Amino acid sequence: MSKNIYNLLNETNVDLDEYKEQDFTNFEKIKIKKRFRKNINKHKYNKKIIVSASVVVISIGVMGTDVGVYAKEKLQEMAYDISRALGISTDLDEYKNIINKAVSKNGLEVMLNEVILNNDEIVFSTTTKRAKNDESEVASISLKNISINGKELSAFGGGGIEKVDDYTSEQVMSMTLFGLEEKELKGNVDIKITFDEAYCDNDEVIKGPWIFKFRADGSELALKTYEVTLNENFTFENGEKLELKKYTSNDLGQKIYMKANIEGEGYDVYVKGHDELGNEVSFSMGNCSMNEPILSMDNYGGKYKAKELKLKIYAASLKEEAFPSSSKYKQVGEEFTIDLNN
Structure with a gap:
């Protein structure tokens, strides 16, 4: 299973059909639920470490209210340290924006610790603290x-949580952002993040909001992001098109960006x-966009020094099954090569 933050999303009981306001397509609902279910049985449970699966359509403020939490061995280190939560050994300090701002509301203090801007995504860590006379845990x-920069965006993502003690939890979340201007996160930007509710282990819901306004800079990571333009086109069995746009790599991981006509x-x-040394690599969908899928490299986080990747695309239709078996995935087109020497 991938060490990156996207694959910390596991099985949950989110009922997407209960949302009063939403712009999920049926495809997107399926993809969200599929990602939550993926590989949940492959991992051991640990009482201290939990993962919260979060689905956010930020443009309209939708958040799942039936949130499941699951043990996860991949977060055995401190969750508020972003590099550890992402499973990355690379030191990310040069990319971090230290915020350290706390907001208290209705007996719950939320502190925004660190923020990293990664081209089209935002990664941040928080600490939540309850009064010591409260019995429930967040x-x-x-x-x-x-x-x-004053514009409300759509996003998709999730995160991991670690319980520090009976009153304190720490969380890392990663969100892919949609609606950004090109290169918008590659410099200084004004950011506003709003948390509206906190869910406790006894089903209590604490109402916010906890609002944070700050400036952050993504230029350093943007400068160190290696990008290869791809010019590969494929056709699904029903005639719909898939275009590979670019491959990116930096200290947070590797991605393949696609555009589809679905x-x-x-x-x-x-x-x-x-790769050229025979090491196996794989990429799986890292967001729920049907026509602009982003695939993130599995089982790896941080620097990747291959010179060449030889890859094949596999696809399974979701028309008849929300969760296709492995036998349903068929190769699309021929093998293609990404030259990483440039």
């Missing part, structure tokens, strides 16, 4: 919206192959 906090229920897509 299991997760709900992100209502994110604004960049109607209906869509496809689940992954990419698998090997």
Whole structure:
């Protein structure tokens, strides 16, 4: 299973059909639920470490209210340290914006610790503290919206939580942002993050909001992001098109950006192959966008020094099954090569 933050999303009981306001397509609902279910049985449970699966459509402030939390061995280190939570050994300090601002509301203090801007995503850590006479423990906090330079954005993501003691929890969340201007996060930006609710282990809901306004800079990581333009086109068996746009790599991980012309229920897509040394690599969908899928490299986080990747695309239609078996995935087109020597 991937060490990156996207694959910390595991099975949950989110009922997407109960949302009063939403712009999820059926495809996106399927993809969200599929990602929550993926690989949950492959990992051991640990009482101290939990993962909260969060689904956010920030443009309209939708947040799942039936939030499941699950033990996760990948977060055995302190969750508020972003690099550890992402499973990355690389030191990320040069990319961190230290915020350390706390807001208290209705007996709960939320502190925003650190923020990293990674081109089209935001990664941040928080600490929640309850009064010591409270008996319930905070299991997760709900992100209502994110604004960049005064513009409210849509986003998709999730995060991991660690219980520090009976009154304190620490959380890392990663959100892919939609609606950004090109290169908008590659410099100094004004950011507003609003958390609206906190969910406790005894089903108590603490109402916010906890609002944070600050400036952050993503230029350093942007400068160290290696990018390869891809010019590969594929056709699904029903005639719909898939275009590979670019490959990116930096200290937070590797991604393949695609553009699709999809109607209906869509496809689940992954990419698998090997590098020039024969090491196997794979990429799985890292967001829920049907027509602009982003695939993130599995089982790796941080610097990657391969010179060449030979890859194949596999896809399974979601028209008949929300969770296709492995036998349903068929190769799309021929093998392609990404040259990383440039």
